[in-house]
Amino acid sequence: MLKVINPATNEIVKEYDEHTPEEVADIIGKVQDAFIRWRQTDFTHRKSLMHKAAEVLRKNKNQYARTMTMEMGKTITEARAEVEKCAWVCDYYADHAEEFLADDIVETDASRSLVAFEPIGIVLAVMPWNFPFWQVFRFAAPALMAGNAGVLKHASNVPGSALAIEAVFREAGFPEEIFRTLLISSRQVEAVIADSRIRAVTLTGSEPAGMSVASIAGRELKKTVLELGGSDPYIVLDDADLPACVATSVTARMINTGQSCIAAKRFIVVEPMVKQFEQQQKATMESLKVGDPLLDDTKVGPMARMDLLDELDEQVHKSIAMGARVLCGGRKADGPGAFYLPTVLTEVKKGMPVYEQETFGPVAAIIPVKDTEEAIAVANDSLFGLGGSVWSRDVQKAEAVARRIETGSVFVNGMTKSDPRLPFGGIKKSGYGRELSHYGIREFVNIKTIWIA
Numbered sequence: 001m002l003k004v005i006n007p008a009t010n011e012i013v014k015e016y017d018e019h020t021p022e023e024v025a026d027i028i029g030k031v032q033d034a035f036i037r038w039r040q041t042d043f044t045h046r047k048s049l050m051h052k053a054a055e056v057l058r059k060n061k062n063q064y065a066r067t068m069t070m071e072m073g074k075t076i077t078e079a080r081a082e083v084e085k086c087a088w089v090c091d092y093y094a095d096h097a098e099e100f101l102a103d104d105i106v107e108t109d110a111s112r113s114l115v116a117f118e119p120i121g122i123v124l125a126v127m128p129w130n131f132p133f134w135q136v137f138r139f140a141a142p143a144l145m146a147g148n149a150g151v152l153k154h155a156s157n158v159p160g161s162a163l164a165i166e167a168v169f170r171e172a173g174f175p176e177e178i179f180r181t182l183l184i185s186s187r188q189v190e191a192v193i194a195d196s197r198i199r200a201v202t203l204t205g206s207e208p209a210g211m212s213v214a215s216i217a218g219r220e221l222k223k224t225v226l227e228l229g230g231s232d233p234y235i236v237l238d239d240a241d242l243p244a245c246v247a248t249s250v251t252a253r254m255i256n257t258g259q260s261c262i263a264a265k266r267f268i269v270v271e272p273m274v275k276q277f278e279q280q281q282k283a284t285m286e287s288l289k290v291g292d293p294l295l296d297d298t299k300v301g302p303m304a305r306m307d308l309l310d311e312l313d314e315q316v317h318k319s320i321a322m323g324a325r326v327l328c329g330g331r332k333a334d335g336p337g338a339f340y341l342p343t344v345l346t347e348v349k350k351g352m353p354v355y356e357q358e359t360f361g362p363v364a365a366i367i368p369v370k371d372t373e374e375a376i377a378v379a380n381d382s383l384f385g386l387g388g389s390v391w392s393r394d395v396q397k398a399e400a401v402a403r404r405i406e407t408g409s410v411f412v413n414g415m416t417k418s419d420p421r422l423p424f425g426g427i428k429k430s431g432y433g434r435e436l437s438h439y440g441i442r443e444f445v446n447i448k449t450i451w452i453a
């Protein structure tokens with residue numbers, strides 16, 4: 001049984017029966033049949049359906065947004081924006097998939113030789129709750145446009161979102177079985193990966209989930225793309241435009257109540273800026289309205305689950321015990337629901353949980369450093385390598401610093417964000433492979449050489 005609990009109230013929203021192993025096998029069989037026909041369709045046909053999916057998303061935006069908010073607590077304004085972004089990625093791949101997958105003609109000793117990009121079959125997506133629609137659409141739009149089929153194992157706390165996504169494709173006119181949701185727990189994932197009709201796996205989530213899925217897929221010789229956690233550095237150099245830098249730092253940390261893999265988590269501030277940055281970030285954090293995520297003016301909602309709230313609180317308390325200083329927050333909010341007060345910790349040092357681990361919630365960790373070189377060293381002193389930001393009025397200097405940061409992306413004078421036009425992904429324990437852009441759509445295709453004498 002998958003039980004959905006509204007994290008703002010701790011009330012049960014709905015319970016869903018899980019699919020049995022027999023039902024799962026039956027669904028995969030139907031998806032495979034649909035794939036055999038779907039792979040023969042041309043780009044013009046797929047393009048018109050994918051544009052329709054974007055229309056369906058925009059038409060039903062409020063309904064989908066409410067489902068997400070009730071299931072995992074994100075604010076309704078962020079939920080609506082998420083649905084809009086899903087429509088964007090559908091339109092983007094509808095318009096560009098054909099060009100991204102066009103034959104690549106290569107001059108060789110052959111009379112003609114080329115590389116074709118062909119569909120591989122059913123891709124299994126194991127997805128997290130934090131962006132219940134976006135994480136799925138950024139996989140599904142390129143996968144379907146490439147001629148693949150999809151099955152989704154979504155996080156156990158967002159089955160309503162998972163079923164709604166399946167219905168989007170159906171309402172848009174896609175073949176009934178080309179994209180299906182499996183209502184299963186993580187225990188059943190191994191059997192799904194082992195099914196010979198599943199050709200590849202993409203996972204977004206935690207490091208343990210990534211290690212488990214990748215090892216099973218490795219045993220089965222199936223390709224994986226892993227988008228895991230991050231502890232993104234946000235580097236403030238001594239000539240940063242402080243008001244803009246602080247305002248963006250709060251947005252970058254607090255998006256989705258801090259539960260984003262690319263949220264800024266470690267604020268690495270060069271000494272002359274530390275005092276002012278501390279004061280201004282604390283003041284901005286304290287001004288945020290925390291409360292009912294269904295209200296339009298709420299800026300910070302609850303965290304997604306009570307167990308995640310407890311985990312975050314433990315990370316904060318251990319860090320305080322090791323010498324971190326609390327500028328604001330630092331504890332759970334009073335009352336029901338998984339609410340954590342917007343928190344700023346400073347004097348954060350190596351060894352503390354908020355320095356070493358990913359903090360998946362509304363907690364900013366300020367790490368003072370003496371100069372640019374130390375800032376780079378601290379930024380790279382992480383198991384993760386997802387995103388990052390560098391702030392300086394000297395953009396050439398900032399770009400030079402950006403090039404030395406060991407992550408999948410770095411944004412200069414801006415916050416890290418995903419964009420359908422740019423590749424997204426990490427290195428080190430943040431995973432491997434790329435989503436979005438032309439790089440993303442080529443992850444799950446057969447890159448096939450054709451050579452003609």
Ligand code: NAP
Nearest residue numbers: 127128154155156185186189205206209212228229261360
């Ligand atoms: P999670 O456990 O990694 O969940 C992500 C997805 O993987 C869910 O569908 C989950 O299913 C599934 N899963 C988990 N363990 C699995 C396993 N051993 N084999 C197969 N599938 C598995 O993430 P979470 O528990 O929701 O959050 C825990 C931590 O993960 C967070 O504190 C954060 O650090 C990180 N996280 C990162 C991202 C990101 O975008 N990078 C997103 C979410 C969480 P069930 O829900 O059924 O367990």
